[in-house]
Amino acid sequence: AAASTQTPTWASHSGLATPRAPLRLSDGPHRCAGRVEVFYENQWGTVCDDHWDMEDAGVVCRQLGCGTALSIPGAGHFRAGIGPIWLDDVNCTGTEVALSYCRTKGWGKNNCHHGEDAGVVCSGNLRLVDGPHRCSGRVEVMHDHQWGTVCDDDWSFPDASVVCRQLGCGMVVSAYGRAHFGRGSGPIWLDNVLCSGTEAALSECLARPWGVHNCDHGEDASVVCTGNIIRSTLGEEWNGPGRCAGRVEVLHHHHWGTVCDNGWSLAEAAVVCRQLGCGTAVSALGSAHFGQGSGRIWLDNVNCTGTEAALSECQARPWGSNSCDHQKDAAVVYVNTSRQHTLRLVNGSSNCLGRVEIFHDHKWGTVCDDTWDLHDAAVVCRQLGCGMALLAPGSAHFGPGEDPIWQDGVHCKGTESALTECELSSWGEHNCAHSEDAGVVCSGNTRLQRPGRVSQDGLC
Structure with missing residues (x-):
């Protein structure tokens, strides 16, 4: 929204002169993301996004106990609110303990409409520590006013995907254990986390009660996410192998x-x-x-x-x-x-879905669908930079391949970075026909556009 052309007449807000108005975030995926709403004169109302910035968002996240501000989505991202627009031209220093302590035009004074409602995405009670950037590192959660770690027992790709989603970090690349990014300190808050992968926050997943575990910090769980800030439209080779x-x-x-x-x-x-x-x-x-x-x-x-x-x-x-x-x-x-070029998906409508083929002994061959499941498919999608696994079809869903059949009885945990890290049979040993060739459908979150092609949506 366009910023106000009028010079703001700031209301003097301090901890003594102004009450600490209740705050909430509405219409977001979890309680720490959504449209900003404040409670004043017994009514919930919105905040105009004129001059709205990360300092203001940081105050909102702090007041709600939602960690740090990750982003301030554009106007209307979380749907327009209703009722009064209570605050406009909010100007926080970033140190205030409540949004109502920041300078504004004054309660109810605005030149806005609900198409300009401000929004916030906060990290919640979750962060990644000691990684190369904010979207990779050791998983830490806030509980009882103290940061602590997560044990790697049962830690898997679906758990990591929830972390990446909650932090606005895109798609999961890897789910590590054994203190991959170093040992944490303090309490180990969670153990045996079991997510379906669709939850909006890690706190929604099944786990042992807070603080109950049988781990030490040598088992701290970690995550690497794509960062969700970059792609190179991606995956197809051009002008030669690799x-x-x-x-x-x-x-x-x-x-x-x-x-x-x-x-x-x-x-x-x-x-x-x-x-x-x-x-x-x-x-x-x-x-x-x-x-x-x-x-x-x-x-x-x-x-x-x-x-x-x-x-x-x-x-x-x-x-x-x-x-x-x-x-x-x-x-x-x-x-x-990289190992990406020992694996490919063929006979699909894009490079992120198709029959699984692996390169061995200078020849491409297929994988038998015996024991083939979403855990195996997740590794294929990760190795190819194709996002999350959506389906793991068998029975030559994408058509039968040609000899050889290189693998049978593949068994992945789902956290491996390459198919060759999974439990595999000896190369070429199988009891299958090409009518049992395994396939994969990935979400296709990243892709590399072949010259001359029009960029497509990436969802396969």
């Missing part, structure tokens, strides 16, 4: 947008490739080399040293501030020497 390319896109305020090529160089491309786990950058291209994107141009004049763990750590103009059009969309080309 060589991939695409337009760079970033997520901000829940909307994907592009990056302008002003100052775009190999240093920035290297960060993109590192963040996506895509190998070594060989080219940093501009001028919409792989086609023009759509929507917002989120970043311009990005300036990385090349050592950053995420593009968001690089210097750049403020989000959305640019002097570009989509004819200047930035792109990358990289060489991927």
